[in-house]
Amino acid sequence: xxxxxxxxxxxxxxxxxxxxxxxxxxxxxIEGVEDGxxxxxxxxxxxxxxxAIIGCLxxxxxxxxxxxxxxxxxxxxxxxxxxxxVSARPTAVNIKLAADELISLANTLSxxxxxxxxxxxxxxxxxxxxxxxxDIEDNKAIGRYGCEAILKNIEGDGQVRVLTHCNTGSLAxxxxxxxxxxxxxxxxxxxxxxxxxxxxxxxxQGARLTAFELVHEKIPATLIVDSMVAALMHVRNIGAVVxxxxxVAANGDTANKIGTYQIAIVAKYHNVPFYVAAxxxxxxxxxxxxxxxxxxxxxxxxxxHIGDRRIAAPGINCWNPSxxxxxxxxxxGIITEKGVFLPSMLSTLFA
Amino acid sequence: xxxxxxxxxxxxxxxxxxxxxxxxxxxxxIEGVEDGxxxxxxxxxxxxxxxAIIGCLxxxxxxxxxxxxxxxxxxxxxxxxxxxxVSARPTAVNIKLAADELISLANTLSxxxxxxxxxxxxxxxxxxxxxxxxDIEDNKAIGRYGCEAILKNIEGDGQVRVLTHCNTGSLAxxxxxxxxxxxxxxxxxxxxxxxxxxxxxxxxQGARLTAFELVHEKIPATLIVDSMVAALMHVRNIGAVVxxxxxVAANGDTANKIGTYQIAIVAKYHNVPFYVAAxxxxxxxxxxxxxxxxxxxxxxxxxxHIGDRRIAAPGINCWNPSxxxxxxxxxxGIITEKGVFLPSMLSTLFA
Numbered sequence: 187x188x189x190x191x192x193x194x195x196x197x198x199x200x201x202x203x204x205x206x207x208x209x210x211x212x213x214x215x216i217e218g219v220e221d222g223x224x225x226x227x228x229x230x231x232x233x234x235x236x237x238a239i240i241g242c243l244x245x246x247x248x249x250x251x252x253x254x255x256x257x258x259x260x261x262x263x264x265x266x267x268x269x270x271x272v273s274a275r276p277t278a279v280n281i282k283l284a285a286d287e288l289i290s291l292a293n294t295l296s297x298x299x300x301x302x303x304x305x306x307x308x309x310x311x312x313x314x315x316x317x318x319x320x321d322i323e324d325n326k327a328i329g330r331y332g333c334e335a336i337l338k339n340i341e342g343d344g345q346v347r348v349l350t351h352c353n354t355g356s357l358a359x360x361x362x363x364x365x366x367x368x369x370x371x372x373x374x375x376x377x378x379x380x381x382x383x384x385x386x387x388x389x390x391q392g393a394r395l396t397a398f399e400l401v402h403e404k405i406p407a408t409l410i411v412d413s414m415v416a417a418l419m420h421v422r423n424i425g426a427v428v429x430x431x432x433x434v435a436a437n438g439d440t441a442n443k444i445g446t447y448q449i450a451i452v453a454k455y456h457n458v459p460f461y462v463a464a465x466x467x468x469x470x471x472x473x474x475x476x477x478x479x480x481x482x483x484x485x486x487x488x489x490x491h492i493g494d495r496r497i498a499a500p501g502i503n504c505w506n507p508s509x510x511x512x513x514x515x516x517x518x519g520i521i522t523e524k525g526v527f528l529p530s531m532l533s534t535l536f537a
Numbered sequence: 538x539x540x541x542x543x544x545x546x547x548x549x550x551x552x553x554x555x556x557x558x559x560x561x562x563x564x565x566x567i568e569g570v571e572d573g574x575x576x577x578x579x580x581x582x583x584x585x586x587x588x589a590i591i592g593c594l595x596x597x598x599x600x601x602x603x604x605x606x607x608x609x610x611x612x613x614x615x616x617x618x619x620x621x622x623v624s625a626r627p628t629a630v631n632i633k634l635a636a637d638e639l640i641s642l643a644n645t646l647s648x649x650x651x652x653x654x655x656x657x658x659x660x661x662x663x664x665x666x667x668x669x670x671x672d673i674e675d676n677k678a679i680g681r682y683g684c685e686a687i688l689k690n691i692e693g694d695g696q697v698r699v700l701t702h703c704n705t706g707s708l709a710x711x712x713x714x715x716x717x718x719x720x721x722x723x724x725x726x727x728x729x730x731x732x733x734x735x736x737x738x739x740x741x742q743g744a745r746l747t748a749f750e751l752v753h754e755k756i757p758a759t760l761i762v763d764s765m766v767a768a769l770m771h772v773r774n775i776g777a778v779v780x781x782x783x784x785v786a787a788n789g790d791t792a793n794k795i796g797t798y799q800i801a802i803v804a805k806y807h808n809v810p811f812y813v814a815a816x817x818x819x820x821x822x823x824x825x826x827x828x829x830x831x832x833x834x835x836x837x838x839x840x841x842h843i844g845d846r847r848i849a850a851p852g853i854n855c856w857n858p859s860x861x862x863x864x865x866x867x868x869x870g871i872i873t874e875k876g877v878f879l880p881s882m883l884s885t886l887f888a
Contacts, residue, residue: 208850382856385840387738387762390848393841398850408854411738411840413763413796417861420798445764447771451806452799489736489762490744492843497741499559499749503759505733510768 189356189402191231192240194318196311197250199243203230204357208398216240218248219267226274226281233358234432235465238280239318241271242288246314255303261296264310265289277482279433283467284317321360324465325367327523332368332463335519335526336426337377339459345379346372346425349415352386352443353395354430354463364463365428366399368521373405381407382418386443388489388506412445419456427453428521431464436536438514438529439476440464444507450516459518466522471536476511484508540707540753542582543591545669547662548601550594554581555708559749567591569599570618577625577632584709585783586816589631590669592622593639597665606654612647615661616640628833630784634818635668672711675816676718678874683719683814686870686877687777688728690810696730697723697776700766703737703794704746705781705814715814716779717747719872724756732758733769737794739840739857763796770807778804779872782815787887789865789880790827791815795858801867813863814872822887827862835859 193200193213200213205228214230216222222244225231231240245267254260268285275281291313295306340346348369355366362370372378381400386392393409400407410418418424427449432441440446440462453460473479486504490496498504514529527535544551544564551564556579565581567573573595576582582591596618605611619636626632642664646657691697699720706717713721723729732751737743744760751758761769769775778800783792791797791813804811824830837855841847849855865880878886 209847384764385738385849387736387764393849393853395850397853401850401852408856409840409849410856411763411795413735413738413799414856414858414861416799416802417795417858418856420861444762444768448764448767448799448803451767452802455802455806489760492846492848495843495846496560497843498736498744498760499746499752501752502744502748505759505761505765505769507765507768510765510771 189399190361191236191356192243192318192360194243196315197247199247201225201231201240202357204232204395205230207357208394216244216247218251219244219271223271223274226271233353234278234280235321235359236357237275237278238284239321239360241274241281242284242314242317245271246311249307249311257296257301257303257306260303260306261292264292280467288313318360322362324523325359325362325364328364328463328465328521329362329367329371331523331526332428332461332521333371333375333377335461335521336368336372336428336459340377340425343377345377347380347382347422348372348378349382349384349418349424349427349449350396351384351392351429351446351449353391355396355399357395357399358430364465365430366396368428368461368463369405370403378405381405382410382424383407384415384445384449385409385411386445387412391443415449416452416455419452419458424456424458426459426461428461428463431462431468432509433473433479434462434464434469434520434532435473435475435479436471436533437475438517438520438532440512440517440520441476441479441509442512444510447510447512450512454516460516461519461521462512462517463521466524469522469532471532476513479511481510482508540750541712542587542707543594543669543711545594547666548598550598552576552582552591553708555583555746556581558708559745567595567598569602570595570622574622574625577622584704585629585631586672586710587708588626588629589635590672590711592625592632593635593665593668596622597662600658600662608647608652608654608657611654611657612643615643631818639664669711673713675874676710676713676715679715679814679816679872680713680718680722682874682877683779683812683872684722684726684728686812686872687719687723687779687810691728691776694728696728698731698733698773699723699729700733700735700769700775700778700800701747702735702743702780702797702800704742706747706750708746708750709781715816716781717750719779719812719814720756721754729756732756733761733775734758735766735796735800736760736762737796738763742794766800767803767806770803770809775807775809777810777812779812779814782813782819783860784824784830785813785815785820785871785883786824786826786830787822787884788826789868789871789883791863791868791871792827792830792860793863795861798861798863801863805867810869811867812870812872813868817873817875820873820883822883827864830862832861833859
């Protein structure tokens with residue numbers, strides 16, 4: 187079973203503290219939006235989908251214990267608290283989108299005079315709970331479609347070796363994962379021979395989190411450093427690369443964790459299919475191409491230190507972009523919960 | 538001036554302790570072969586050329602204080618001590634080659650009855666001292682030829698941005714360096730705009746040592762992690778990549794630090810010239826191609842730990858090859874002290 191990063195039942199929420207991983211497995215209890223804000227802000231949880239869901243669930247917890255019976259007050263409180271939650275990590279786009287949707291729902295329910303305050307609360311909480319189950323369902327669909335697409339190239343009922351980058355698993359989503367969900371599906375179908383995961387410098391999400399999930403679930407796995415991808419593809423027969431996405435542009439160009447572009451070039455050179463796995467909502471038709479995506483640059487300290495230990499020569503400048511753009515021309519297919527698409531198909535799909 | 542990794546004058550030898558870098562700059566005094574063996578074995582010095590020279594210089598120090606006047610005894614002691622020094626790092630090929638050469642010199646001098654024991658000692662020590670100055674001269678020639686080759690592609694007297702990998706500087710050679718020597722030459726000629734150095738996981742030679750040398754000499758430099766090379770080439774105009782070599786096969790295939798092959802693929806994709814800088818002795822015509830070079834695999838701990846701190850999930854398997862093979866087809870030129878050669882020219886050159 188997948189690693190549980192979120193434990194939720196109505197009125198009860200616990201999240202796995204990712205800052206303590208991989209050395210300690212400890213859950214943090216969330217009793218309301220203030221706790222929700224804290225775990226997001228302190229990066230005890232990460233991954234855009236996970237942040238959105240945990241933020242909203244913390245609101246659901248708080249609402250359940252709220253005895254207010256004035257719909258207008260409730261509406262106002264909801265809007266304020268959602269904006270507060272969004273402020274915990276301003277660059278995470280999913281929680282902003284989720285907040286906008288929920289504020290609009292609150293407006294509708296508040297304006298509808300046939301809805302009682304009890305119904306308001308019930309329908310609002312159910313809607314948040316729906317986000318949790320939809321994320322899991324979508325990821326499982328991504329897993330199925332990705333599994334199918336990758337196995338098309340494999341003869342008979344043979345097994346496949348897959349490479350992934352960064353963390354896109356239970357620890358980045360509500361559960362199951364996107365790219366790592368595809369790998370889970372292959373493993374469940376007994377068609378995965380081995381998975382190789384990159385360390386993913388400088389923040390080591392691969393070595394710390396993906397490796398942790400793979401060990402936890404006894405999926406046969408090997409860790410490599412980011413510079414070994416080409417050497418690996420030369421000596422082992424890798425059947426596919428599957429990575430996640432922060433955002434996909436209208437032409438299929440994909441923003442993802444730094445290093446993704448490099449892996450895509452190396453995969454092309456070795457004729458290894460390269461897949462991006464992401465929920466449909468990651469496709470942003472407002473962005474014509476990757477050139478229009480602004481690249482966030484992160485602090486030098488992520489590169490120069492491990493915890494408080496300096497690992498780079500004092501005085502050296504650093505360049506630390508947090509992601510890069512993989513051009514559509516290097517992408518074999520984009521795996522979504524609605525199917526697998528060629529990058530060039532996106533515009534027709536939305537037209 | 539280059540960082541001094543070896544301080545030598547007749548009868549006196551100190552080497553920079555690389556285990557303490559980049560946080561401490563401390564020299565270790567070498568009073569004989571036992572000290573030489575220790576600094577090599579404990580990896581206080583590294584880099585195949587540096588190991589050979591320091592090992593042999595430690596013998597020169599010891600011989601100078603040796604009052605023996607029996608040439609036969611001296612010859613015997615020299616052979617034993619050189620074999621002992623080679624045993625400090627059995628995979629380093631340069632020290633083995635140097636030892637073989639010196640043993641053969643000792644045999645000749647011992648057999649030649651016109652040579653007194655004093656002359657034996659003097660000529661033997663001078664020969665070792667010659668290795669030190671030859672390494673520096675060769676590296677400076679590599680620097681000049683590399684500088685010329687790279688600047689051929691640069692319009693007018695413009696400056697160039699260069700990328701390098703691992704450490705090939707004063708800390709890996711007697712002084713000056715191979716690939717980093719080329720960068721020093723470009724800088725001295727005021728034609729270097731900027732150098733980017735990769736972190737070079739898992740042992741971080743780039744972040745620790747190359748960055749240290751570049752900061753020390755005030756060469757304008759930026760550190761990147763290994764997975765950022767492609768993103769860097771996309772957003773900045775990189776004029777050349779220059780890396781070192783462990784060994785070059787007869788067909789030009791080159792074994793070098795893990796990650797070199799990946800950078801070469803990425804350079805090809807972006808049409809960036811890719812140069813290998815190495816002394817002529819690194820070319821091994823006995824090896825027909827890269828496929829015949831055995832790849833050493835290193836302990837997992839290099840990847841899973843920084844010092845004693847575990848950074849990867851417990852229980853994960855690792856793959857840790859110490860170098861990879863860059864095919865000749867990806868190499869623009871091999872820069873040696875005798876000139877810059879196309880990989881395909883090597884066989885004619887030696888014929």
